[in-house]
Amino acid sequence: MIKKGIGIIMSDTPVAAKKNILGSIETGRGIAAFLVVLYHASVHMDKETGERPFSSAFLFGHAGVDFFFVISGFIIFYVHRWHLGEPSRLPDYFMRRIARIYPLFWVALVFSMLMLVLKGEALPSFDVLSLDALLVPADSLVGVSWTLRHEMLFYALFGVFFIIGFANGAALCVIWAVVMLYFLAIGAGKETPFVFASYNLQFIMGMMVAYLAHTFTFSRLYSFMMLGGGVVLFFAVGYLENTGIMDGYADPARLYYGIPSAMIVLGCAQLDRYHAVRPWRAGVFFGSLSYSIYLMHLFGMAIGNQVLGVLGLGASLSSEMKMLYLTAAGLGFGVVTGLLIERPLQKMFQTQRKKQAQRTAQVV
Numbered sequence: 001m002i003k004k005g006i007g008i009i010m011s012d013t014p015v016a017a018k019k020n021i022l023g024s025i026e027t028g029r030g031i032a033a034f035l036v037v038l039y040h041a042s043v044h045m046d047k048e049t050g051e052r053p054f055s056s057a058f059l060f061g062h063a064g065v066d067f068f069f070v071i072s073g074f075i076i077f078y079v080h081r082w083h084l085g086e087p088s089r090l091p092d093y094f095m096r097r098i099a100r101i102y103p104l105f106w107v108a109l110v111f112s113m114l115m116l117v118l119k120g121e122a123l124p125s126f127d128v129l130s131l132d133a134l135l136v137p138a139d140s141l142v143g144v145s146w147t148l149r150h151e152m153l154f155y156a157l158f159g160v161f162f163i164i165g166f167a168n169g170a171a172l173c174v175i176w177a178v179v180m181l182y183f184l185a186i187g188a189g190k191e192t193p194f195v196f197a198s199y200n201l202q203f204i205m206g207m208m209v210a211y212l213a214h215t216f217t218f219s220r221l222y223s224f225m226m227l228g229g230g231v232v233l234f235f236a237v238g239y240l241e242n243t244g245i246m247d248g249y250a251d252p253a254r255l256y257y258g259i260p261s262a263m264i265v266l267g268c269a270q271l272d273r274y275h276a277v278r279p280w281r282a283g284v285f286f287g288s289l290s291y292s293i294y295l296m297h298l299f300g301m302a303i304g305n306q307v308l309g310v311l312g313l314g315a316s317l318s319s320e321m322k323m324l325y326l327t328a329a330g331l332g333f334g335v336v337t338g339l340l341i342e343r344p345l346q347k348m349f350q351t352q353r354k355k356q357a358q359r360t361a362q363v364v
Helices: 023-049 059-083 087-118 126-133 143-159 161-186 198-215 220-242 253-274 281-288 290-311 319-363
Strands: 002-004 008-011 216-218
Touching: 023 059, 023 253, 023 281, 023 290, 023 319, 059 087, 059 143, 059 161, 059 198, 059 220, 059 253, 087 126, 087 143, 087 161, 087 290, 087 319, 143 161, 143 198, 143 290, 161 198, 198 216, 198 253, 216 220, 216 253, 220 253, 281 290, 281 319, 290 319
Parallel strands: none
Antiparallel strands: 002 008, 008 216
């Protein structure tokens, strides 16, 4: 059955599942990673010179994380929507998530340990390193890995959906969101339990967008308006943060950045269905390596900074030029580690899963 509204088609068939609509979403991941790299390059220059290049234009770049979380919620629900309520798929789901997150994180953890050793600093105790390696919510040697702890929490909770099904899972999400909004409303801040931290709301936003992408078809005009409105609102919030009008690190900012991010993702998903937006090849390439770029770019910046020091060129560059140099170093290192480490690791795990599936089929 299909119901038509003004510019919207509602169907009880999985219309969105029939086509791949993740091309622009992948580009979005690349843009999000780029924003985070620009942010950290700007922060580095602020610590080194006391001022941020380009008039603090990239102060809001940390909001790339907000965009990442919305995209993550979207992709997980979009890919697994029709598997919910099938417990037999749960082991494969968890193996895919573990293989996606942990191996490259362990590489980053080893890099961090080596950097401590080279600086002559003591390593944390074995117990601390063990908890860090498991991504238990706590301090980490890998500074950006705090986001991975939120990711793993979301993956674990979403895994419950494979057991209880979509309807019960949706009810669970409503309860989870209500509690998170309660803590946000009372301004608990750092006192908020990790499971109810405001960042987790963005995963739910992403899942809601994926549900809409599965269920509705918006007209091209509506889709362009959704995408354009989301972009304008996202950068408007960024401007408010850059000018000091808004605190971009406060809990309410997770809504201010999350809602426009959700609009962007929904607009991209709908436009990809119409093939109205041709995927940007460079954007898709960087998006496919966004995890490596995000996790490894700080190491690239540190190495790049050391190279400048050895060559004696640091003082000869303007703050803007040095920031761009550090940005390129971070992106470059992330791309190289993605191509040489992450992709081979993922291929290895995919091969192992296929072999295991074949062995299971033979037994059955």
